[in-house]
Amino acid sequence: MSKPIGLNTIEKLHNIVGANGSTTDPDIIAPHLSEWRGKYFGHTPMMLMPKSAQEISAIVKLADEEKFAICTQGGNTGLVGAQIPFGEVLLSLKRMDAIRAINEADDSIIAEAGVVLANVHAAVKNIDRQFPVSLASNGSATIGGLISTNAGGVRVRRYGMMRNQIMGLEVVLPNGEIMRELSPLRKDNSGYDLKQLIIGAEGTLGIVTAACLKLVPSARNVFAAMASLDKVEDAINALRRLENETGAVSAFEIMNCQAFEYGLKNLVGSKNPLSKIAPFTALIEFECAADTQNCENALMALLGEGLFGEVAISQNIAQFEAFWQLREGMSAAQKPEGLAAKHDISVPISAVSEFMKLAEMGANKIVPNVRIAAFGHIGDGNIHYDVLRPIEMHDDEYRKFIPSISHEINNIAIGLGGSISAEHGIGVAKRDEFLAREPSAQLSLMRKIKALMDPNNILNPRVLV
Numbered sequence: 001m002s003k004p005i006g007l008n009t010i011e012k013l014h015n016i017v018g019a020n021g022s023t024t025d026p027d028i029i030a031p032h033l034s035e036w037r038g039k040y041f042g043h044t045p046m047m048l049m050p051k052s053a054q055e056i057s058a059i060v061k062l063a064d065e066e067k068f069a070i071c072t073q074g075g076n077t078g079l080v081g082a083q084i085p086f087g088e089v090l091l092s093l094k095r096m097d098a099i100r101a102i103n104e105a106d107d108s109i110i111a112e113a114g115v116v117l118a119n120v121h122a123a124v125k126n127i128d129r130q131f132p133v134s135l136a137s138n139g140s141a142t143i144g145g146l147i148s149t150n151a152g153g154v155r156v157r158r159y160g161m162m163r164n165q166i167m168g169l170e171v172v173l174p175n176g177e178i179m180r181e182l183s184p185l186r187k188d189n190s191g192y193d194l195k196q197l198i199i200g201a202e203g204t205l206g207i208v209t210a211a212c213l214k215l216v217p218s219a220r221n222v223f224a225a226m227a228s229l230d231k232v233e234d235a236i237n238a239l240r241r242l243e244n245e246t247g248a249v250s251a252f253e254i255m256n257c258q259a260f261e262y263g264l265k266n267l268v269g270s271k272n273p274l275s276k277i278a279p280f281t282a283l284i285e286f287e288c289a290a291d292t293q294n295c296e297n298a299l300m301a302l303l304g305e306g307l308f309g310e311v312a313i314s315q316n317i318a319q320f321e322a323f324w325q326l327r328e329g330m331s332a333a334q335k336p337e338g339l340a341a342k343h344d345i346s347v348p349i350s351a352v353s354e355f356m357k358l359a360e361m362g363a364n365k366i367v368p369n370v371r372i373a374a375f376g377h378i379g380d381g382n383i384h385y386d387v388l389r390p391i392e393m394h395d396d397e398y399r400k401f402i403p404s405i406s407h408e409i410n411n412i413a414i415g416l417g418g419s420i421s422a423e424h425g426i427g428v429a430k431r432d433e434f435l436a437r438e439p440s441a442q443l444s445l446m447r448k449i450k451a452l453m454d455p456n457n458i459l460n461p462r463v464l465v
């Protein structure tokens with residue numbers, strides 16, 4: 001529980017950030033107290049919106065002295081509740097939204113923490129480069145949030161996670177010191193790589209204020225295909241074949257029949273480019289340096305061999321976007337179908353098929369006739385495995401089964417050598433499961449690091465460890 005702050009502290013904080021940098025107005029704060037799924041409704045004495053690392057440093061020093069806690073928020077798209085304050089002072093990075101530099105020769109961009117991902121994508125087009133991290137929350141998620149959650153998304157197999165895109169960070173540490181390493185260095189083996197500790201720490205070890213990001217060549221021709229499949233194993237075979245034969249696969253996503261059906265039913269304007277709904281549908285994106293013929297030939301070869309049942313290739317940008325809207329709308333499409341137990345698991349790619357079989361049996365053992373909507377990044381072994389209530393059951397009745405279902409699904413993932421959080425983090429939503437499962441050697445080291453860096457537990461105190 002965070003220590004309440006008095007009027008005197010509110011005044012001091014107000015003086016640090018100035019008139020535009022803080023508010024106690026409930027109407028302005030309200031959108032920051034819940035997330036898009038409506039799972040958490042928090043509260044805070046005030047919201048701070050600093051404009052610089054120096055202001056954040058002064059805020060954090062005061063928090064450390066007076067021992068009040070801070071909850072950091074970027075775009076508020078996080079899926080594990082960590083960005084919603086429950087009594088802490090809310091620190092929003094939304095006013096730190098400058099792109100400080102784009103350097104063509106270094107293939108780098110320095111963006112402040114509050115810059116929205118889509119704005120980074122747009123900014124680097126001017127120099128004919130791209131920033132490869134892409135997810136359905138592109139239009140709201142911020143650089144600081146993406147770094148703090150080590151976000152994944154749809155291009156991880158080709159380009160890696162957020163961690164792999166970072167050359168340098170500027171971070172306010174829990175004692176208020178500013179660690180600034182924003183040089184676009186591709187190699188630096190001098191000492192511990194401290195930025196890696198901050199990446200994925202979910203705001204518990206420091207507040208990211210800016211980052212130096214790596215850029216990659218932009219593709220000349222990009223297109224997408226939808227293909228129907230009978231089995232998960234076929235998807236994995238197809239992915240490996242297409243990678244070998246084209247070297248151009250930039251995303252390979254799958255949706256099971258239930259997830260795909262909800263997309264077609266509930267997403268306005270969506271259309272199935274294939275003639276029927278197969279057990280699995282793959283969305284495959286290619287980034288081609290030259291023309292697309294080689295990639296199209298490779299798809300047709302797999303169709304000829306019967307690995308794909310059907311294939312539809314996007315013929316123009318509108319179709320390309322329509323294919324992606326179906327995939328990116330998977331979570332939204334489930335909402336009208338009732339309450340779901342949601343999971344973001346990963347297993348070794350070789351175990352995805354086994355996971356799908358065991359998880360379906362496990363969930364049905366707890367509540368017969370649940371509906372499974374599974375989709376995600378099969379090339380990373382990362383499945384968003386959502387277990388929806390049986391049609392005839394009421395949400396309120398189903399709610400009490402969710403902890404047992406999640407425990408079972410997580411057990412299955414762990415039993416196959418997997419993780420209970422592939423890309424969304426632990427936050428508050430998965431903290432109990434994480435603490436109960438994490439091996440003691442790792443957990444004890446994480447706690448020592450947290451205690452060393454943040455002895456007064458002022459940064460995101462309810463999160464992770």
Ligand SMILES: Cc1cc2nc3c(=O)[nH]c(=O)nc-3n(C[C@H](O)[C@H](O)[C@H](O)COP(=O)(O)OP(=O)(O)OC[C@H]3O[C@@H](n4cnc5c(N)ncnc54)[C@H](O)[C@@H]3O)c2cc1C
Pocket residue numbers: 036071072073074075076077078079082083093113134135136137140141142143144145146147148149150151152153154202203204206207208209331423424460463
């Ligand atoms: C429709 C949808 C699709 C999504 N798809 C994906 C996906 O494919 N892959 C994926 O990985 N995630 C996905 N997400 C989750 C989410 O977008 C990511 O976790 C994202 O990285 C969060 O960024 P944010 O700016 O919204 O951070 P927030 O939600 O505001 O915060 C997330 C965490 O980061 C911390 N934080 C935020 N900014 C800072 C900072 N400057 N310094 C320190 N800590 C900070 C917060 O305290 C919190 O712990 C999706 C979310 C939605 C809504």
